[in-house]
Amino acid sequence: MTRIDTIPADGTTAVTVRGLVKHYGATKALDGVDLDVREGTVLGVLGPNGAGKTTLVRCLSTLILPDAGTAVVAGYDVVRQPRQLRRTIGLTGQYASVDEKLAGWENLYMIGRLLDLSRTAARRRADELLERFSLTEAAKRPVLQYSGGMRRRLDLAASMIGRPSVLYLDEPTTGLDPRTRNEVWAEVKRMVAEGVTVLLTTQYMEEAEQLASELTVIDRGRVVAGGKVDELKARVGGRTLEIRPTDSGQLTEMARALSETGLDGVAGSQIHDGMLFVPILADEQLTAVIGLLGARGFDIAHIGTHLPSLDEVFLAITGEKSSEQADGTHHDADDAQLKGAAA
Amino acid sequence: MSTATTTKTAELPEPTPPSTTRTGKSGPAVADEGRIGVRANLRHIGALARRNALQIKQDPESMFDVLLMPIVFTLLFVFVFGGAVAGKGNQSEYVSYLVPGLMAMMGLNVSMAVGSGINEDFQKGVMDRFRTMPIARSSVLIAKIVVEIGRMMIAFAILLIVGFILGLSIETSALEVLAAIGLSLLFGASLMWIFILIGLSVKTAQAVQGVGIVVLMPLQFGSSIFTPPTTMPGWLQTFTDYNPLSNLADAARGLFIGGPVAHDLLMTLAWSAVITLATAPIAVAKFRKKT
Numbered sequence: 001m002t003r004i005d006t007i008p009a010d011g012t013t014a015v016t017v018r019g020l021v022k023h024y025g026a027t028k029a030l031d032g033v034d035l036d037v038r039e040g041t042v043l044g045v046l047g048p049n050g051a052g053k054t055t056l057v058r059c060l061s062t063l064i065l066p067d068a069g070t071a072v073v074a075g076y077d078v079v080r081q082p083r084q085l086r087r088t089i090g091l092t093g094q095y096a097s098v099d100e101k102l103a104g105w106e107n108l109y110m111i112g113r114l115l116d117l118s119r120t121a122a123r124r125r126a127d128e129l130l131e132r133f134s135l136t137e138a139a140k141r142p143v144l145q146y147s148g149g150m151r152r153r154l155d156l157a158a159s160m161i162g163r164p165s166v167l168y169l170d171e172p173t174t175g176l177d178p179r180t181r182n183e184v185w186a187e188v189k190r191m192v193a194e195g196v197t198v199l200l201t202t203q204y205m206e207e208a209e210q211l212a213s214e215l216t217v218i219d220r221g222r223v224v225a226g227g228k229v230d231e232l233k234a235r236v237g238g239r240t241l242e243i244r245p246t247d248s249g250q251l252t253e254m255a256r257a258l259s260e261t262g263l264d265g266v267a268g269s270q271i272h273d274g275m276l277f278v279p280i281l282a283d284e285q286l287t288a289v290i291g292l293l294g295a296r297g298f299d300i301a302h303i304g305t306h307l308p309s310l311d312e313v314f315l316a317i318t319g320e321k322s323s324e325q326a327d328g329t330h331h332d333a334d335d336a337q338l339k340g341a342a343a
Numbered sequence: 344m345s346t347a348t349t350t351k352t353a354e355l356p357e358p359t360p361p362s363t364t365r366t367g368k369s370g371p372a373v374a375d376e377g378r379i380g381v382r383a384n385l386r387h388i389g390a391l392a393r394r395n396a397l398q399i400k401q402d403p404e405s406m407f408d409v410l411l412m413p414i415v416f417t418l419l420f421v422f423v424f425g426g427a428v429a430g431k432g433n434q435s436e437y438v439s440y441l442v443p444g445l446m447a448m449m450g451l452n453v454s455m456a457v458g459s460g461i462n463e464d465f466q467k468g469v470m471d472r473f474r475t476m477p478i479a480r481s482s483v484l485i486a487k488i489v490v491e492i493g494r495m496m497i498a499f500a501i502l503l504i505v506g507f508i509l510g511l512s513i514e515t516s517a518l519e520v521l522a523a524i525g526l527s528l529l530f531g532a533s534l535m536w537i538f539i540l541i542g543l544s545v546k547t548a549q550a551v552q553g554v555g556i557v558v559l560m561p562l563q564f565g566s567s568i569f570t571p572p573t574t575m576p577g578w579l580q581t582f583t584d585y586n587p588l589s590n591l592a593d594a595a596r597g598l599f600i601g602g603p604v605a606h607d608l609l610m611t612l613a614w615s616a617v618i619t620l621a622t623a624p625i626a627v628a629k630f631r632k633k634t
Contacts, residue, residue: 061475083378086477097468099394101401106394113390114478116383142401158472 014039014166014197015060019069022055022221029055031221032069037166037214042188042198044212044229046205046313052221053201054094057170060199061091074165090159090167094174097155098143104154105130105139108161115162129157133187149180156187167191169200173207185210206307209233217317225317236316239305241278241289246299248274257296263288280305379479387478391486395460396493408456409494413449413502417442420569421509428570435510442506443523443599444568444592449498450531451559451588457491457535458542458551465543465633481627488535495531499524514600523598526611530591533615536622543629568592587614 015037022030029052037043047053058064060071062082071078076085091097098107105126112122130136133153143151152172159167169188173181188211192198202208208215208229215232217225225232245254254276255269263285269278280286286305293300308316379387399405417438425437461484464470473483503511513520542551565579566572566588572580583589590610597604 061471063471063474083477086475089475091471091475093468093471095468097472099398099469100467101398102394103397106397110390110394111472111476114387114473114476116386144401 012039013037015043015071015073015199017056017060017069017071020056020059020066020071021068022052022059022064022066028221030059030066030069033218033221033223035216035223035226037197037199039197040192040195041214042192042200042212044208044215045199045201045218046203046208046215047201047218048203050220051218053218054170055221056218057091057093057168057199057201061089061168062086087162088165090162090164092152092155092159092167092169092172094171098151098158100143103140103142104135104146104150107143107154108158111158111161117161125161129160133157147180148176149183152176152180152184153187156184156191160191164196166197166199169198171201171203174203181207205313209307217313232313232317236308236313239280239307241280241286242302242304242306243276243278243293243300244274244302245276246301250298251276254293254298257292257298258289261288261292275302379477384479384482387482388486388489391473391483392489395487395490399490399494405456406494406497409453409498410501412452413445413498414505416445416448417502417505417509420445424569435512438506438509438511439600440571440596441569442502442511443595444566445502446499446524446527446595447530447566447588447591448563448568449502450495450527450591451534451563453491453495453498454531454534455538455551455555455559456494457487458538458540458555459548460487461539461542462545462548462551466548480631484539484627484630487539488532491535492528492532495528496524499527512600515598519598523595526594526598526608527591530587530611530615533618533622536619536626540622540626540629543626543633562586562588566592587611590614 013036015035017033017035020030020033021028031052033052033056035043035045045053045056055064059066060073060078062078062085065079073085074088076082076088078085098104099110102110108126108129109122112125113119117125127136127139130139133156135150135154135157138146138150143154146154156172172188173184176184185207188198188200192211198211200208200211212229215226215229216223217232243254245251251271251274255271258266258269258276258278266278266285266289269276271277278289280289290303420441421434421438425434425441426432429437429440464483470483474480538551538555541554542548545551545554565582566586567583568588572583572589575583587610590607591614594604594607594611596602597607
């Protein structure tokens, strides 16, 4: 069941974890985790609450000591060289790790000074990062008055001050609204474009798909799957198009019409709950399917697409339910777009 | 896990020499092993102390203890107990007895705040940030102590002003008064390590206050701060004799109004050293390990 990539021969691995174990009493938060992050890429660590994602990040950022196993980040051993390691990493957690009582600028200036920048350099870097993260206007306001998204952006800015080569993002968009989430994603993409290696933990398949090139799925402290995002998606299945005809009597007729087109995967359509579910492998298929249904004169009452939820991913990969049921990702935005296209 | 400590260093697949794999694109040059030099350490303490001071600016109410305690306690003790202790109409005589001793009490109360402050920091994510940075972990604690000493100095200044208004008389020189203040600050700083330790051990900031009060009340009142112990029962006199707050109060009093101070001064210095040496290493170790 477990698939572990071996270390690439060219040695461009920024993070190497082997057999990492961390127990809290009887709870095995990490139960022998292996993973690699290639330099300059994003590894998504996907898993439900309590899977061990945060424990993993805390071990790799020297906040806790593992009980067994090894982890080497940017060439430094997590257990034996924590001081050197701290110079090369940045951490943005689920909870803003900035001082709420201080102004945004003061937070960044303080971190600059703690990273041994001169006063002038720390000042310049604080200004520069506030500008980049669109926080210049809020620079002098205490973080307590910031919105959730502003806090998360400040947190990212704080992690960037030391120009880390490896950045840990622990559920960076949990609790954010969709618009703010997109802003955070855009910033992360920008950092990666600048050559930062990112280890990202997330509960959302969509986030992993947006940001990561490779994925490690963990559950109950163990790696249950790993590989390129595209490979995993191929195993799990991509998006599903759901269609409800105005007249539910037309369901089977619709399914037959689609299967006759010979489009890849469309033959695997299923009918349940008064809806037709069509597997979609590429965007063109969406247009083709909707165009065809329109041309045949079917009346459509509802249309939408959804990505596999974390639970569907687990089900597809392991044939088991994850340790915690997570919500599926449903896209109202996609709904609206398709309705427009169909009309 | 019994295997915990034995396995973690045993099996590194291929020990990579950091100098070759490290890209070296971030941060200024540092000494080998990532040790933090004295100057860098002072800079870190400075940056963190600035943070603590800015927190006060944002939350001025946190200064109430320092600003009001010296006024309220001095007025209360002088006018409620002063007559009974020194005789009716002799309140000003009691002021000169009380005020040097009150420095010991203020020091104790202010130092308690450092415990709840540390505890609060741990409830917030900011401590994770500090602990993933290349700074000595003790610098976070020392910065806190530096700012609390500053707060203590403000409390002492207010105490002396109130004292002078109520008739405090100093029979010695400015040098000796400064020595008394310095001694009180030193002792207060050593107490902070105890409260840091408590702050790191209990779950909430309120619990720090609770534990603190239980320890503070008997120590404060079972001392020579408020009255000379001569009227106390024998067993209590023994307690007050060994109470470090009595030593500090008596030493400060001697330095304000004259009289023999050598014994109490040395005792206070010894107490400060013992408390610091006994609790600071434990507090720093606990701080490092806390998750």
